[in-house]
Amino acid sequence: MPPGAGHHRAERDPLDGARHRRTLRELPPHPGAHGRLRAVGAGSVDASAGAVREFVVEADGGSRGNPGPAGYGAVVLDAASGESLVEAAEYLGVVTNNVAEYRGLLAGLRAARELDPDARVHVRMDSKLVVEQMSGRWKIKHPDMKPLAAEAARVFPPGRVTYEWIPRAENKHADRLANEAMDAGARGERWSSADSTAELDAGGAAGRRARGARTGDERETGAAADERAAQAVRAGAGAGGTPSPSSRAGTEGAPRAGAGERVGPTAPADDEDAPSTSARADAERARTGAVADAARAGGGAEGSRTGAVAESSRAGAGEADVRAARTVASPGWGPPDMGAPATFVLLRHGETPLTPQKRFSGSGGSDPSLSSVGREQAERVAASLARRGTIQAVVASPLARTRETAGIVAARLGLEVTVEEGLRETDFGAWEGLTFGEVRERYPADLDAWLASPDARPTGGGESFAATGARVAATRDKLVSAYAGRTVLLVSHVTPIKTFLRLALGAPPESLFRMELSAASLSVVAHYADGGASVRLFNETSHLR
Template identity: 65%
Template sequence: MREFIVEADGGSRGNPGPAGYGAVVLDASGGETLAEAAEYLGVVTNNVAEYRGLVAGLRAAHALDPEARVHVRMDSKLVVEQMSGRWQIKHPAMRPLAEEARAVFPAGRVTYEWIPRAQNKHADRLANEAMDAGARGEQWSASDSTAELRSAADGGARAAGAGGAADRAAKDGADVRAARNVAAAAGTKSSSSPSPSVGWAAPPDLGAPATFVLLRHGETPLTPQKRFSGSGGTDPSLSGTGREQAERAAKALAERGTVQAVVASPLARTRETAAIVAGRLGLDVVIEEGLRETDFGAWEGLTFAEARERHPADLDAWLASPDVAPTGGGESFTEVAARVEEARERLVRTYAGRTVLLVTHVTPIKTLVQLALGAPPESLFRMELSAASMSAVAYYADGNASVRLFNETSHLR
């Protein structure tokens, strides 16, 4: 029985916005590229584009051999976990796409693996080519100048050891050194390449990072009472104190003069905070769904003590594991981390080299800091974030991140 690897990716420039997907089918034994697929989708969300890429990749594999086994590799934690059956598919728009993907091959013949974005460059490139073609009013087609070289590079990079790279190079009529040169030019790395340098050892020529200034929204009437206030509650607006805090943050950011764009969670308190700041800076506000606060389910509006009194066992389980969701259909921290990570990847791509203000909530800010530090999930309980506080994280081209500021409140005093 033949075995294929399917790598798929999708992107949306705006979420929702102009979107496209890319997918590639690889031979599992040698790593050579067998088929590519990409398409401009018009205006859809990032998650829809990711699922459409998965479906296209599976169909391309099925066309090559309907009896094959397939191993899917994607950098979308959401799609991988949902298709593996570990996460529920709550969004109604995702369910038909998931069923469409499951229908391509019989159950048991497709497995799923999450990979970092840096290992999904081939599919990511195809998705961006499709979006670029759509922006020009054209249909995607493989680039004669780069597709063959990049396919050779991807095959060489994924082959098992130098023997696999040599086999791929021989098929393309080149020697191993030429294959490695192509891989370097394409931005890929072979299995023997060192890991990206970290921290102080990072190379000096990475260019300006994407810098996210993380602003927690101002106070709402629930904030001083320390009540659970997520994305599943009453969606409160800012209080008078919260609006004053937003004005002070806007003044401080205007004086610094470094923010080039403003992105906000869709909830009322973040949109209101962002509007105050953006008005002062003369910028528009872009909404990013992935930055919304955790859905706390049945705990919405309760204090911690009230949640403890009503749901003691559930609260203990939630505190003990990031995979446990709040009572009544809330989101686990693992689920929140997956969508925040996807939002981060989209924003890093969109705002590479720029400084962006992200107006969001406690959990997304803590999650971005936790991911940047490589800290364990329980670190979320060891961070304190004040209303209207500022934090900052910089993201470099090699995938490394640097936490530059945390819970800064001097502008409020």
């Protein structure tokens, strides 16, 4: 079922720091800390002889909810001694976790530049997303991330900054700073360096070395760090090294957590970009919960060619239902987390008078409304989704049966319905209202061509599956951008929902003939920041029993 609830995306420009200006805390340098420094990959040199100084920046960011109240922390360390030179922390208001991570990176780089604009910097973060994107190994697609990454890249000249991923346990100082900033924001205050205990809580330089932080001669060169990060990515891949988007969140589907919840002995040490602060405990418990397993075939559907498929068998309502709602799939074996996905809960509309007769009913026919059975199905779906409490928005096809289904569910959830033209059913042309057998009898050649090629159109100028696929793909991209990090109910039809699933799986067009989709069934697909997708549920109908 759909993952845990989050919060609406912040409206404030993520680059706008006017309301909460960055606060820097300067710490006295360690005696002799700058006498001899080791440049990246070049050995130690005498600073008095004009040597290039070397800093380590540790940064972190988090949001309590995703988006939610957020903050960052960053510390600049002397590379030779591991001593803290500058701390930075700021409460950001309501933004996403990944924005907070990037803001922490920016603060750390700027603090290092203020110390020495000619220095070399080695950045250590527990965000795989930021490290891999800034290292150039992952593409930056999200519109909120691109300007932040570009700004971070401009702080120092190219080649002067290297990046390394570290486990959370090695990023305690920055983590504590971020938590302090969020705590201060919750009190309506600004973070105060005078009140900060982050370095003490993190164990200071001695504790950092004890945790294996590579500073001075212990730290890897930039090239070695990059290789280590690349190995970490490869190690996270499944068989054959193929990335699996299904594991890109520490616990599936819940909003990504940030620094705000990493404190405490039970916090995972290396769960990159995990669920939201407010949801971590629930998400951790949900890891052990059962999710629906495909068990048996579903029922009929107009506009669909029947075939053998699995319908999910679930544990029922109550506690198991809520647990399943918090996690859609157990963590897989894929690469690092890409932040909270856009999660689409795909609901096929309830029955119409044409549904039990298995007649073609697309967007070019009579546009039937729900039958009494269909309205009851919609009510049952609404009750099930309300019990789980995970849907944040409702989007529907413009056709009457989907708008009616969506309206019943949205009223129960207290949400509005947004109509999206791209979710409409395929236009079946002259086949509208006919059964498969009637089409076979009247238009045998056209039907054979349609079954053989996704480019073939139904008789009378209907829409081909290739055209439907292009339309649904464009709609998917639009919705992923609009609802990043949120869980959205999409109320649609057989062909568009099958197409969402086909595209997510990378399956060929003929796979549409091999899926059965019941009326008022639920399927779930999550879409990640790198363009990957994970099918989490298919043709779930337990709520109708």
